[in-house]
Amino acid sequence: MLTRHHVSVADLEAIATGRITAPTGTRIAAAERSRRMLMLRALAAAERETEESAGPLPPLAHAFELLARAEALDPHAVASVLRHPPVGVWAVRLLGRLQGGVAGPRPGEPPLWREAGYAHALAAAATLRAGLPARVRLPAWAGKVILPTVGHAVLDDAPGDHDVATLETDGRGPARVTLGPHTLELPADPHLRAPGWHPARLLSWTPREPGPAVLLDDADPYRDFRSPWPPPAPLTDGESDTWQRHLHDAARLLGARHPDAARTVPLVLNSLVPLPGMPRFRTSSASYAEAFGSALVSLPRDAVDFAVTLVHESRHSVLNGLSHQIQLVDRAARGPRQDTLLYAPWRTDPRPPWGLLHGTYAFTGVADFWRTERHALAGPRAVLAHFEFAVWRDAVAIALRTLAGQPGLTPWGRSFVTEMARQTVPWADDDVPAEAFAPARAELADLRSTWCSHNLAPDPAATRLLADHRLGGGPGEEVTVPPSRPRADPPQRQPELRCELRRLHIADAGTFTPDTLARLSGVERSPDLLEADMCLLRGGPANAARAVDRYRAVLTGAPATRPAWVGLGLALEASGEGETATSLLHRPELVRALALEERARGARTPDPLELARWTARIPGLITQPATGVPQL
Numbered sequence: 001m002l003t004r005h006h007v008s009v010a011d012l013e014a015i016a017t018g019r020i021t022a023p024t025g026t027r028i029a030a031a032e033r034s035r036r037m038l039m040l041r042a043l044a045a046a047e048r049e050t051e052e053s054a055g056p057l058p059p060l061a062h063a064f065e066l067l068a069r070a071e072a073l074d075p076h077a078v079a080s081v082l083r084h085p086p087v088g089v090w091a092v093r094l095l096g097r098l099q100g101g102v103a104g105p106r107p108g109e110p111p112l113w114r115e116a117g118y119a120h121a122l123a124a125a126a127t128l129r130a131g132l133p134a135r136v137r138l139p140a141w142a143g144k145v146i147l148p149t150v151g152h153a154v155l156d157d158a159p160g161d162h163d164v165a166t167l168e169t170d171g172r173g174p175a176r177v178t179l180g181p182h183t184l185e186l187p188a189d190p191h192l193r194a195p196g197w198h199p200a201r202l203l204s205w206t207p208r209e210p211g212p213a214v215l216l217d218d219a220d221p222y223r224d225f226r227s228p229w230p231p232p233a234p235l236t237d238g239e240s241d242t243w244q245r246h247l248h249d250a251a252r253l254l255g256a257r258h259p260d261a262a263r264t265v266p267l268v269l270n271s272l273v274p275l276p277g278m279p280r281f282r283t284s285s286a287s288y289a290e291a292f293g294s295a296l297v298s299l300p301r302d303a304v305d306f307a308v309t310l311v312h313e314s315r316h317s318v319l320n321g322l323s324h325q326i327q328l329v330d331r332a333a334r335g336p337r338q339d340t341l342l343y344a345p346w347r348t349d350p351r352p353p354w355g356l357l358h359g360t361y362a363f364t365g366v367a368d369f370w371r372t373e374r375h376a377l378a379g380p381r382a383v384l385a386h387f388e389f390a391v392w393r394d395a396v397a398i399a400l401r402t403l404a405g406q407p408g409l410t411p412w413g414r415s416f417v418t419e420m421a422r423q424t425v426p427w428a429d430d431d432v433p434a435e436a437f438a439p440a441r442a443e444l445a446d447l448r449s450t451w452c453s454h455n456l457a458p459d460p461a462a463t464r465l466l467a468d469h470r471l472g473g474g475p476g477e478e479v480t481v482p483p484s485r486p487r488a489d490p491p492q493r494q495p496e497l498r499c500e501l502r503r504l505h506i507a508d509a510g511t512f513t514p515d516t517l518a519r520l521s522g523v524e525r526s527p528d529l530l531e532a533d534m535c536l537l538r539g540g541p542a543n544a545a546r547a548v549d550r551y552r553a554v555l556t557g558a559p560a561t562r563p564a565w566v567g568l569g570l571a572l573e574a575s576g577e578g579e580t581a582t583s584l585l586h587r588p589e590l591v592r593a594l595a596l597e598e599r600a601r602g603a604r605t606p607d608p609l610e611l612a613r614w615t616a617r618i619p620g621l622i623t624q625p626a627t628g629v630p631q632l
Helices: 009-016 022-048 060-073 075-082 085-100 112-116 118-130 237-257 259-268 303-323 353-376 379-404 411-429 434-455 460-471 497-507 514-522 527-538 541-557 562-574 578-586 588-600 608-616
Strands: 134-139 144-147 151-154 164-169 176-179 182-185 197-199 201-204 213-216 271-275 294-298 456-458 484-486
Touching: 009 022, 009 303, 009 411, 022 060, 022 075, 022 085, 022 259, 022 303, 060 075, 060 118, 060 134, 075 118, 085 112, 085 118, 112 118, 118 134, 118 144, 118 164, 144 164, 201 237, 213 237, 237 259, 237 271, 237 303, 237 353, 259 303, 259 353, 294 303, 303 353, 353 379, 353 411, 379 411, 379 434, 379 497, 434 456, 434 497, 434 562, 434 578, 434 588, 456 460, 456 588, 460 588, 497 514, 497 527, 497 562, 527 541, 527 562, 541 562, 541 608, 562 578, 562 588, 562 608, 578 588, 578 608, 588 608
Parallel strands: 213 271, 271 294
Antiparallel strands: 134 164, 144 151, 151 197, 164 176, 176 182, 201 213, 456 484
């Protein structure tokens, strides 16, 4: 029987402010378990309408019956299997295929029977954990037999020769896995390694205190929700030890200085999917609503890097769980409707209200982390932490103001946003040292202006009229500012490199070290533009003037270069030409479009500085250019 769940006002307030207690976390997890059970019920019903899903395996009902028998013997064993985050990814994907009526697999998809067969892998894992005698047929993946949460067996070096394996267990002694002519006896304790057997890698939050384990998932076919069926990528023991060391260090840091986060993270994260290491300031992490409890994380650089990433992803997981119980945003405002796409300072693309709320909640946790952490560090690391706090404090404030004006928030959602705002409003009074505050203000201007240059477009007809007027010698004061609208197809892009450079400059104590310069040798950015960026970030009047000249040269030769228009605006502001900078920092998409229009007519490429000065004189230029894009 499924349990009824509810969210109390106290729970909502606790979640909104990040002060989640163990009972609140338990209630979220219980609701997720009920959701998984409903998914299994929906899968069983959908399969009954499909004749071809089973293939060489028994129907789903057989696997679900086995799960029920295991649950009767050991409820905790089955609960541990069903809360495995990939179960949600698999269930949603399979349900979509069963209900979609697709005749065959799309490119990159396995046959339907193999996808449905994951249920038998879950049942096999549950029988092992519960000690239930059973004989289970289950799919093999390229010679590997996956037993979710338990481990995986490697029996066949010839992938594709055999598709179906068999697990046999008497509930007491070692189990056996057979694949074609190969049979492997698992160790009596499946947590132990044996030839051909790779137990699930379990990490601990702390070295000595007992507590929940964290699965370091390097094998499950549904561990990475971004790409279907990634092959197992087994870590070495040394790599696993590195992850364990980083987790202990991060947990120790959170416990010492961030008690709310130290309590929340282990409550909601039970699985980490390792991604390859990334350069500093390019940490990769992700989560997914149906993979509650899981986070994809690139190998962290140090404890601070890992701790803030765990805070960020645990908040996404909490909000995913909450959204499965109550609606914070009307369904009509959850999708990418063109009239409800909003600016999120941490994203390169426009976001619907639900996406903005998700990011705001996660980055509130990030800002709170840096608010405390900055006082525990020294030297350039402290300056960088002050910088991160100032950036994300103000970014969250921008997003909260945007959310407060959205009609799509439900009463629950409005209460949630109000609680977040109540928590964060006092942060505006926190002092930030000048050496961190100035680059933080530049970062926020850079983020907003770069977003506008990529995602907004001025009215084409109005832009042509502007070009007519300017080329005819008319002054900017005589024209009307044209509106900009969100682009229907904004280009996909990586985060702005200048933001990474800004952090490297702070971390390098106000210089660019040889290691940093070597790191930039392979980036997709012209050397002239890179040199302009570095002049800008080095600071001081002389460097700002050099940056203006270099950006100007880049744009004279390549006026379509979006980062150079924004960089020129930042350099002009740093040079004391704030009025001219206005056009580039508030309406970069307009200045760029005007330059391209004039060039397309066969006229000479306009002087970027002259064009910026002319555009800055247009009356009303700095009025809000598009819905959801706040002022600087």
